Every structure is written in structure tokens, then in C-alpha cells.
Amino acid sequence: MSQLGNVTPLFRDLAKVEHEHNIACEECSLYRLCLPLGLHSDDLVQLDEIIKRSQNFSRGQALFSTSTDFNSIFVVRSGSFKTTVSAGDGREQVTGFYFPGEFVGLDAIYEQAYRSNAKALESSSVCELPYDQLQELGKNMPQLQMQMMSRLSKELSGDKSLMFLLGKKTAEEKLATFLLSISRRFKDRGFSANDFQLSMSRADIANHLGLAVETVSRLFSRFSDDRLIEIHNKAISITDSEKLTSLCG
Amino acid sequence: MSQLGNVTPLFRDLAKVEHEHNIACEECSLYRLCLPLGLHSDDLVQLDEIIKRSQNFSRGQALFSTSTDFNSIFVVRSGSFKTTVSAGDGREQVTGFYFPGEFVGLDAIYEQAYRSNAKALESSSVCELPYDQLQELGKNMPQLQMQMMSRLSKELSGDKSLMFLLGKKTAEEKLATFLLSISRRFKDRGFSANDFQLSMSRADIANHLGLAVETVSRLFSRFSDDRLIEIHNKAISITDSEKLTSLCG
DNA sequence: CGCGCGTTTGACATGACTCAAATGCTGTGG
């Protein structure tokens, strides 16, 4: 069985982590980051029973879109996803990037319909949680409900920070903040905080930060010139995280 | 007892709605917009017991700030509030405006600490829900938990739309969207959708939309020149909601 | 009634966008 926690090679790709398909929550390397945290062993068994460990998604493949019937929420198991909201015209906003252990689709609960689109950024897999069954289970499992609320609240809190970023930060501050956010999340997952592969394109990054692709590209170049980071295509090394932090605003 | 649903005079101010202080949820005019929706009568009594109907807040007064100990989440009872997140330097982002029946403080659940600041925009009052007691109650009241999740999800969904607004919309689209959002929420509360008083300043609106005050002021003037709205200080009349809708992008 | 602050209006500056083109990477089929 794979143990994410034990490996921290350079440029390791989250998608490449081997994952047995029907590994139980209790045995999963993501346990401490994931929904079941704090559940009793008996409860965990019940939760395991409703989880569908779904097939792999390949790069660009949709996990769901606004035209998909809502049945489930998802937890990223391996790889990564982006979510977008789109307007009638072509415009769309990348609302978030999601890594292993993170929930996707929580904003669909209210209307019982997906309001955003989710796409795999690389080879990825998810745990599917049928919402009805999750509700049912929650009735007798207050810990589970608390975990869910906590997750929802966490995303809310992150979204408020993102609003600050979009509304008040300069392009430079936006990109610095973004890089450190990714860095922290890799670190939380047992990977190197300073060397990682970006699974999303420059266009996705730019869109998410409310910038033009060209601006992001120019800033990457500048950060590189200023020796804050090193870039080799999608591989990033943070070489001066302190100075990068000071740029976050 | 007041009945919000029965009165729709012009320029009525939400703060001016009379509210008996210890009115029970079942008797509250906000019932159908509020947390208790769908609870059984027995459950409602229990919920009523943990709710603290707090004193009035006056314009500018803080409901909580990031330095307040987290104990409760709140539902606006009358009036309105704004929430902000702030950076180390003076900058802050207005993350939302909250009207009767809407929750404030949901983003605090995750860290059990307020991550934003909430201030009354006018004379206002709230129902205070001590979080521990709410949790306790939820253990035997799945409907309550579902309602809470639904509320969290709703706010999440609104935040995603706001991200789209901040990241992709033009100044004109932002203001049109804002006006219609306020209009819809007034309407949901039984007030006129077309004539209302803005409780927030131009500065708050500008900040919330990621614009300069001057830009907002100029746009108000332009909308007025174009006969989309009429303005008398904080009183707004929407005179061409169709065209305004078409400007939302 | 007068002061102060919120708002409006005007003139100008600029950060980030758009357009354009060169370069480089990646995946595919021969």
C-alpha cells in the first residue's frame, strides 16, 4: 500500500501516487486530512460502505458540470481538479483548485444541483459520496455532520480570502499568494513545500487570479529573475519563500 | 405583532420594522426565510430555548471582530450588517452584506474563531445561536443539521458567483449585478423590489465590488442619466430592471 | 444653523489588458 507521508521526492506528481482502488478509509494515507477524521471505528465502517471509489479521470475529463444531475459530492483521492463557474457568454471563472483530501461539489448541496463545473487537471480519482446516503448516515453520526459543517466552513473561509485577493491585491501579490497556497497544500500532504509540479496551465492560474495569461507569464519571469523561484515548465522550486511571503500583501 | 409580508411602502427601511424582542421563531415573520424552516413544532421549541435575542446594535457597531472569542453564529433579525476581511496593512475587503434571515459568522465554524469582522450598517438586531448548544441540539435533530448545511452551501454558492463578479465582470456589470441582488433580497423579504433604501455607503459598495468610490459614483450617475434608476441619496428606484438585467453580463 | 463627512465631478496617471508574433513543448502518427 502506498504511503503518501513517507515519500517526498522532488517534482513528484500527485497523480503518480499509486492508489489501490478499494482501500478503506482507515487504511488510506489521506485519513488525517479527510472526512473520516475523528469518527469511531464502527462509524467508519458504515461510511466506507457508502463510498464509491470511482474510476480514474484523465486530464480534461469532467467530474461534473452544471448539466449533470446532482447525486453526490466528491473527495479528491489522487491528482487534482479545477472548478469553474461560467456566464452565458463564453466567460468563466476558475473558482478553485482541489487536491487529495479536499471536497468538491459542496456548493451544490443548497440547490441540489451543481452550480459549477469540475474538471480533472491530470490523471485523477475521487471518492464519491452519494448525498442521500451521507445525509441518512449523518442522522445517527453527529461527528460526521460536524466534520461536514467544518469542511463547508473551511471552504467558506478560503473563499473570503480569495475575495480579498481578487478585490484588493495587485498582480504580484496575487501570484505570490497563489504559489504559497499551493506550496502549503503540498506540504500538508507530505510533499516538498518548495519543489512541486503545477498541474494547472498558466491560463488556469491567470483566470483564477483575475489576471491575463501574459501578466502571469511576465510575473513568473520576474520572480525567476529576482531569484524567488526557479521554473522549468510546470516544475516550480521556491528558492526564497521568505521574500515571496513578504510579497503577499 | 409586525408582519413584514404585509407592508411594502416606498423607501421603507429594514431597520424600522418593529420587532418584539422575544418573539418565538414560530411567530416570527422571517420564519420562511430562516433556519427553523421545516422543523417540527417540538423541535422548534427546543431551538427557541437556545436562541438569545440580543440587544440592538446601532450603526457602525461591531457584532464581532477577529479578536472576539468565538461562541456563536448569528442570524440577522432586523437591519443589516456588512462583513470584512482585512490584511495587516490598512486594506480590507467587504465580503458581504447581510439582511434579515441571513446567517453571519458561518466561516468561523472551521477554526472556531472569527476570521472576519461584522458591523451593523444601521440600527439592527440579531438572533444569537450559541454554537455548542446548536451542535448539541443537532445531534437529535437531523432536520436542523440539514438546514445548517444548506445555509452553508448557499453562502458558498453565492461566494462563487461573487468570485466571478470580482474576477471577470466590468465595473458596469458589477454595479448592475449588485443592484439586482439587493433588489431580489428585498423582494424575498416582502418589500418592493424596485424601491428601496441602501443601508451601505458608496464606499462599502465600491469596496465590495472591487472598485473605487469614484467609479461607483460615476456609474450611479450614468445609470440615472440612462433612466435605468432614480437616485435620491440612498434611496434607489429601479425604473428599467430589464435593461439593468441585460447589463449584468 | 453650521460643520464634517459622504458624495459627486473633473483631469490625469497607470497597472494590467489586448494584440501580435516568436519560441518552445507535447503528444501523435508515420
Added chain:
DNA sequence: CCACAGCATTTGAGTCATGTCAAACGCGCG
């Protein structure tokens, strides 16, 4: 395994939407 096609990224030049600065105005509070 290589060559090519197509897409992503970078870089440069010029423009524009919106911000900044400055000043007048007027409402509302004390």
C-alpha cells in the same frame, strides 16, 4: 524514433478601463 502539428508560454509594443488626486458640493447630524 523522429517529424510535424497544434497548443501553451513567453516577450514586446501600444491602449484602455479604472484608479488616483484634487476640488466642489450638499446632506445630515449635533
